[in-house]
Amino acid sequence: MVRAEQLHALGQSVWLDFIRREHLASGEFMDLVRDHGVVGVTSNPTIFQQAIAGTPDYDEEIARRAGQGLSGAALFEALEVGDIQRACDLLRPVYDRTGRLDGRVSIEVNPRLASDTAATLEEARRLNRSVARPNVMVKVPATAAGLPAITALTAEGVCVNITLIFSLARYDQVIEAYLTGLERRAAKHEPLDSIFSVASFFVSRVDTKVDAAIEAAMAARAAASPERAELAALRGQAAVANARLAYARFREVFEGPRYAKLKADGANAQRPLWASTSTKNPAYPDTLYVDELVGPDSVNTMPLATLTAYNDHGSLEIRIGRGLDQARALFQRLPELSVPVDTLIQQLEPEGVQAFAKSFESLLGTLEQKRAALTGRPSR
Numbered sequence: 001m002v003r004a005e006q007l008h009a010l011g012q013s014v015w016l017d018f019i020r021r022e023h024l025a026s027g028e029f030m031d032l033v034r035d036h037g038v039v040g041v042t043s044n045p046t047i048f049q050q051a052i053a054g055t056p057d058y059d060e061e062i063a064r065r066a067g068q069g070l071s072g073a074a075l076f077e078a079l080e081v082g083d084i085q086r087a088c089d090l091l092r093p094v095y096d097r098t099g100r101l102d103g104r105v106s107i108e109v110n111p112r113l114a115s116d117t118a119a120t121l122e123e124a125r126r127l128n129r130s131v132a133r134p135n136v137m138v139k140v141p142a143t144a145a146g147l148p149a150i151t152a153l154t155a156e157g158v159c160v161n162i163t164l165i166f167s168l169a170r171y172d173q174v175i176e177a178y179l180t181g182l183e184r185r186a187a188k189h190e191p192l193d194s195i196f197s198v199a200s201f202f203v204s205r206v207d208t209k210v211d212a213a214i215e216a217a218m219a220a221r222a223a224a225s226p227e228r229a230e231l232a233a234l235r236g237q238a239a240v241a242n243a244r245l246a247y248a249r250f251r252e253v254f255e256g257p258r259y260a261k262l263k264a265d266g267a268n269a270q271r272p273l274w275a276s277t278s279t280k281n282p283a284y285p286d287t288l289y290v291d292e293l294v295g296p297d298s299v300n301t302m303p304l305a306t307l308t309a310y311n312d313h314g315s316l317e318i319r320i321g322r323g324l325d326q327a328r329a330l331f332q333r334l335p336e337l338s339v340p341v342d343t344l345i346q347q348l349e350p351e352g353v354q355a356f357a358k359s360f361e362s363l364l365g366t367l368e369q370k371r372a373a374l375t376g377r378p379s380r
Contacts, residue, residue, distance in 0.1 A: 004037025011296025154181025
């Protein structure tokens with residue numbers, strides 16, 4: 001039994017942060033499910049952009065769909081829905097075996113809609129209908145405009161993966177949106193047990209952002225300064241500390257009285273999901289954001305390289321509840337050292353939305369180039 005599979009006994013699910021058509025068709029994906037501990041899969045515009053631009057896997061369907069008059073976002077949606085449906089079908093036995101908890105596949109709302117509640121709702125509903133699989137999750141960003149959409153979709157019975165969560169303040173709002181949606185559904189006497197949700201907390205980007213500010217603060221101090229040495233020792237700690245504090249908040253809310261009433265009516269807790277878990281800094285262990293964030297009732301989404309590394313030499317130990325006092329002290333001390341950690345983390349949300357929107361535009365550009373080349377009709 002590989003390490004990722006053994007995580008399940010500790011209460012954590014492993015989802016793959018990667019999807020590609022040939023990977024699904026060739027049996028490679030099912031090998032990961034059968035032999036490497038994978039029980040779910042997520043997608044986003046960047047993943048699809050890389051798959052469509054970097055492989056010929058989609059060329060035949062691009063030509064066929066273009067012949068039917070599809071282009072732009074409609075063409076992409078047709079391509080991605082097909083992949084999501086196939087992944088859902090492949091994971092259906094996992095979904096059934098785990099009582100609907102896992103075997104989940106996420107499809108993301110167009111990131112260009114992140115500031116438009118009505119458009120996000122419309123697209124999320126359409127994607128949910130188009131995939132038409134019980135184990136699909138629709139990804140909605142945790143923006144100010146996304147929050148009311150999360151509540152409305154939950155109340156309607158749509159399973160939502162809330163993405164691009166960085167700050168603890170926003171996480172509180174995400175939990176509120178989910179609980180309110182459940183309460184509205186309960187008020188209509190509609191079943192709660194079919195609703196599953198995850199709150200995707202991005203991890204590695206926090207260290208990338210905060211470490212850069214730490215380096216700048218170090219540069220402003222004398223080489224022999226005690227504060228410079230202290231700052232150097234604090235690099236690479238913010239992301240794990242942030243996630244640990246989020247997990248503590250998850251435990252507090254979902255072991256509290258408000259959720260207890262919903263749970264009695266059949267509701268499921270909204271599990272925290274650790275996203276962006278590949279290590280960006282080569283000086284840090286390549287399994288850092290898996291090893292330190294193992295905890296019951298959580299999910300870790302891993303890209304292939306991180307999954308391979310974890311199964312080779314990762315740690316099997318519940319650590320996420322450790323060091324909470326140190327985590328709180330870190331967030332208090334960094335501002336005193338001229339590193340405004342809360343402000344920096346809040347900046348990551350709009351930066352993440354912008355990055356995904358840029359990937360989406362790049363994806364549409366790639367599709368248009370391929371459409372023109374495959375059909376012999378010039379780009380529009």
